[in-house]
Amino acid sequence: MITIEDLETRLSGFNLREINLSIEEGEFFILMGPTGAGKTILLEALAGLIPIKCGRVLIGGRDVTRLPPEKRGIGIVYQDYALFPHLTVMENIKYGLHFHKLNRKEAEKGLGELIEELDLAHLGNRLPLNLSGGELQRVALARALMVNPRVLLLDEPLSALDPGFREDIRHELKRLHRSSTVTFLMVTHDFAEALSLADRGAVISSGRIEQIGTMEDIFKRPSTEFIADFVGMKNIFAAEFRGSRAILGEDLHVELGRRPLNSHGYIAIRPEDIVIHKKALASSMRNSFGGVVKGLFDQGFYYEVHLQVGKLTFKSLITKKSLFELKIHEGVEILLSFKSAAIHTF
Amino acid sequence: MRRSELFFWITVSCGIVIMAFILLPLIEMMTAPSVTMLQGAIQDRNVMHSIWLSIYTAGSAALIAFVFGTPLAYLLARSDFRGKRLVEGIIDLPIVIPHPVVGIAILSVAGKNHWIGRALGEVGVRIMGSVTGIITVLIFVGMPFYLHAAKDGFESISPRLEGVSRSLGASMFSTFFRITFPLAWRSMLVGIIMCSARAISEFGAVVVVAYHPMIAPVLIYERFEGYGLKYSQPVAVWLVLICLGLFLILRFLTLPKKKEI
Secondary structure (H helix, E strand, O other): OEEEEEEEEOOOOOOOOOEEEEEOOOOEEEEEOOOOOOHHHHHHHHHOOOOEEEEEEEEOOEEOOOOOHHHOOEEEEOOOOOOOOOOOHHHHHHHHHHOOOOOHHHHHHHHHHHHHHOOOHHHOOOOHHHOOHHHHHHHHHHHHHOOOOOEEEEEOOOOOOOHHHHHHHHHHHHHHHHHOOOEEEEEEOOHHHHHHHOOEEEEEEOOEEEEEEEHHHHHHOOOOHHHHHHOOOOEEEEEEEEOOEEEEOOOEEEEOOOOOOOOEEEEEEOHHHOEEEOOOOOOOOOEEEEEEEEEEEEOOOEEEEEEEEOOEEEEEEEEHHHHHHOOOOOOOEEEEEEOHHHOEEO | OOOOOHHHHHHHHHHHHHHHHHHHHHHHHHHOOOHHHHHHHHHOHHHHHHHHHHHHHHHHHHHHHHHHHHHHHHHHHHOOOOOHHHHHHHHHHHHHOOHHHHHHHHHHHHOOOOHHHHHHHHOOOOOOOOHHHHHHHHHHHHHHHHHHHHHHHHHOOOHHHHHHHHHOOOOHHHHHHHHHHHHHHHHHHHHHHHHHHHHHOOOHHHHHHOOOOOOHHHHHHHHHHHHOHHHHHHHHHHHHHHHHHHHHHHHHHHOOOOOOO
């Protein structure tokens, strides 16, 4: 188990502030946040690679705050892999064995397993220079896991890879995590990636942790406007709450189906939860408004449709197929609906 | 840049002027002495002795710069601290101070009038007129060149490599010798060569501290003063050939080899 208490860094520019986090033994925990939020700095602070101003880091109940990096039992895999360029793949993987008194037979066995699991047998004598991104990443993983760390820190392990490799490595990570007892702490700026890998996570922004919880919680119940936006809730509106209704803008009344505790706040709706249609629907959707199409944005398989309702702009995702079926183009008047249950308030 | 533009032709012609300015005097001097004169010079024991002394003292200075300069170069490459700019400025001082002043400055510490000089004298170390003195002066003038090259070398290595090494259980010492040093050795070697090239060409500072034993530049000066241009040229040719050799080795080593990193 990793416990971080009131951690603050002491760097010349950007710093982490009041980081409190607790990660279970063997968990796959994800730290999310936009670029420049301090994710990598937090990893490096845990690994003991940057100076700490105050606070404590405990790993398995042992206070490691003042220990040098080599005594912490924390492995790190960087986004740029950081393989030793002057050593072959095999020398890279076995590097940590110089400093760990492992039983020789056990080490050989562990090495064999890792090489098989990560499919590295054919790369042994090559230099990192000649490897592809996916191969580099697998070598970096093997090197870190070779010395049986208690915790493995992964700094955006997927973002530098080609999309094809990304899928592979993601599966690899999941499998490695299942087959070992190592606690995985991974950093990413991609929420979809986080959702597919971890059970729990935290969102960090400007050096502070904004929310900690299960991925579902963060996804469905973001605690701040920033997180709502980060997890893809594109429709965020300031609202006044009256009873079970939210009043947006001047006079748009939205039925929430429940009573929020605060009188002012925000409502957030995912674009995929907003349905567009031409005629009134006979459905359970309690909120239905007329609007004008203001913009269409190609997102690959989907179109993001911007709809103006009064002074507010709603964003909805629809497939290309329905775009053609509904004959939507800019300036068309149309109806949009969403369920009360799809509305998130905070 | 388009070839038809005037600007292009200005850059090219300035380049040609500078090339000629550097090469013409050198070529003229190199081709002036006859083969017999060159042979005579190389057979002259004084010439050989002075050239050997130049190489020996410059090499020693570079090795000492390597041993003591490496940790400082690493410190400057890796950490930010208050007064770092000042330290870097101090390191560059030997480059900007006039050479005879360097010699005088060293003598003012190493002479009999200073307690350091007296202490050195008591343990039998003499700076004035000795090989030790020459090496001391050459370290002084050559050190900045080693420090710069080594620092650049360390800066070009990602600190993440060192971070990963430590997370894998290596101490800072092990990390330095297993990761940093093998990756920076080429820059350090370049630094050693730069430092010795600078040292081998030093005249002003050495002549103040030690006229004898005579290094090659002092010998060339003495021949020029005593016998004229013609007699100083053959020695100069041999010294230039050696400097050129050093320069070529430097260029060769800095060229990245295809198969290596």
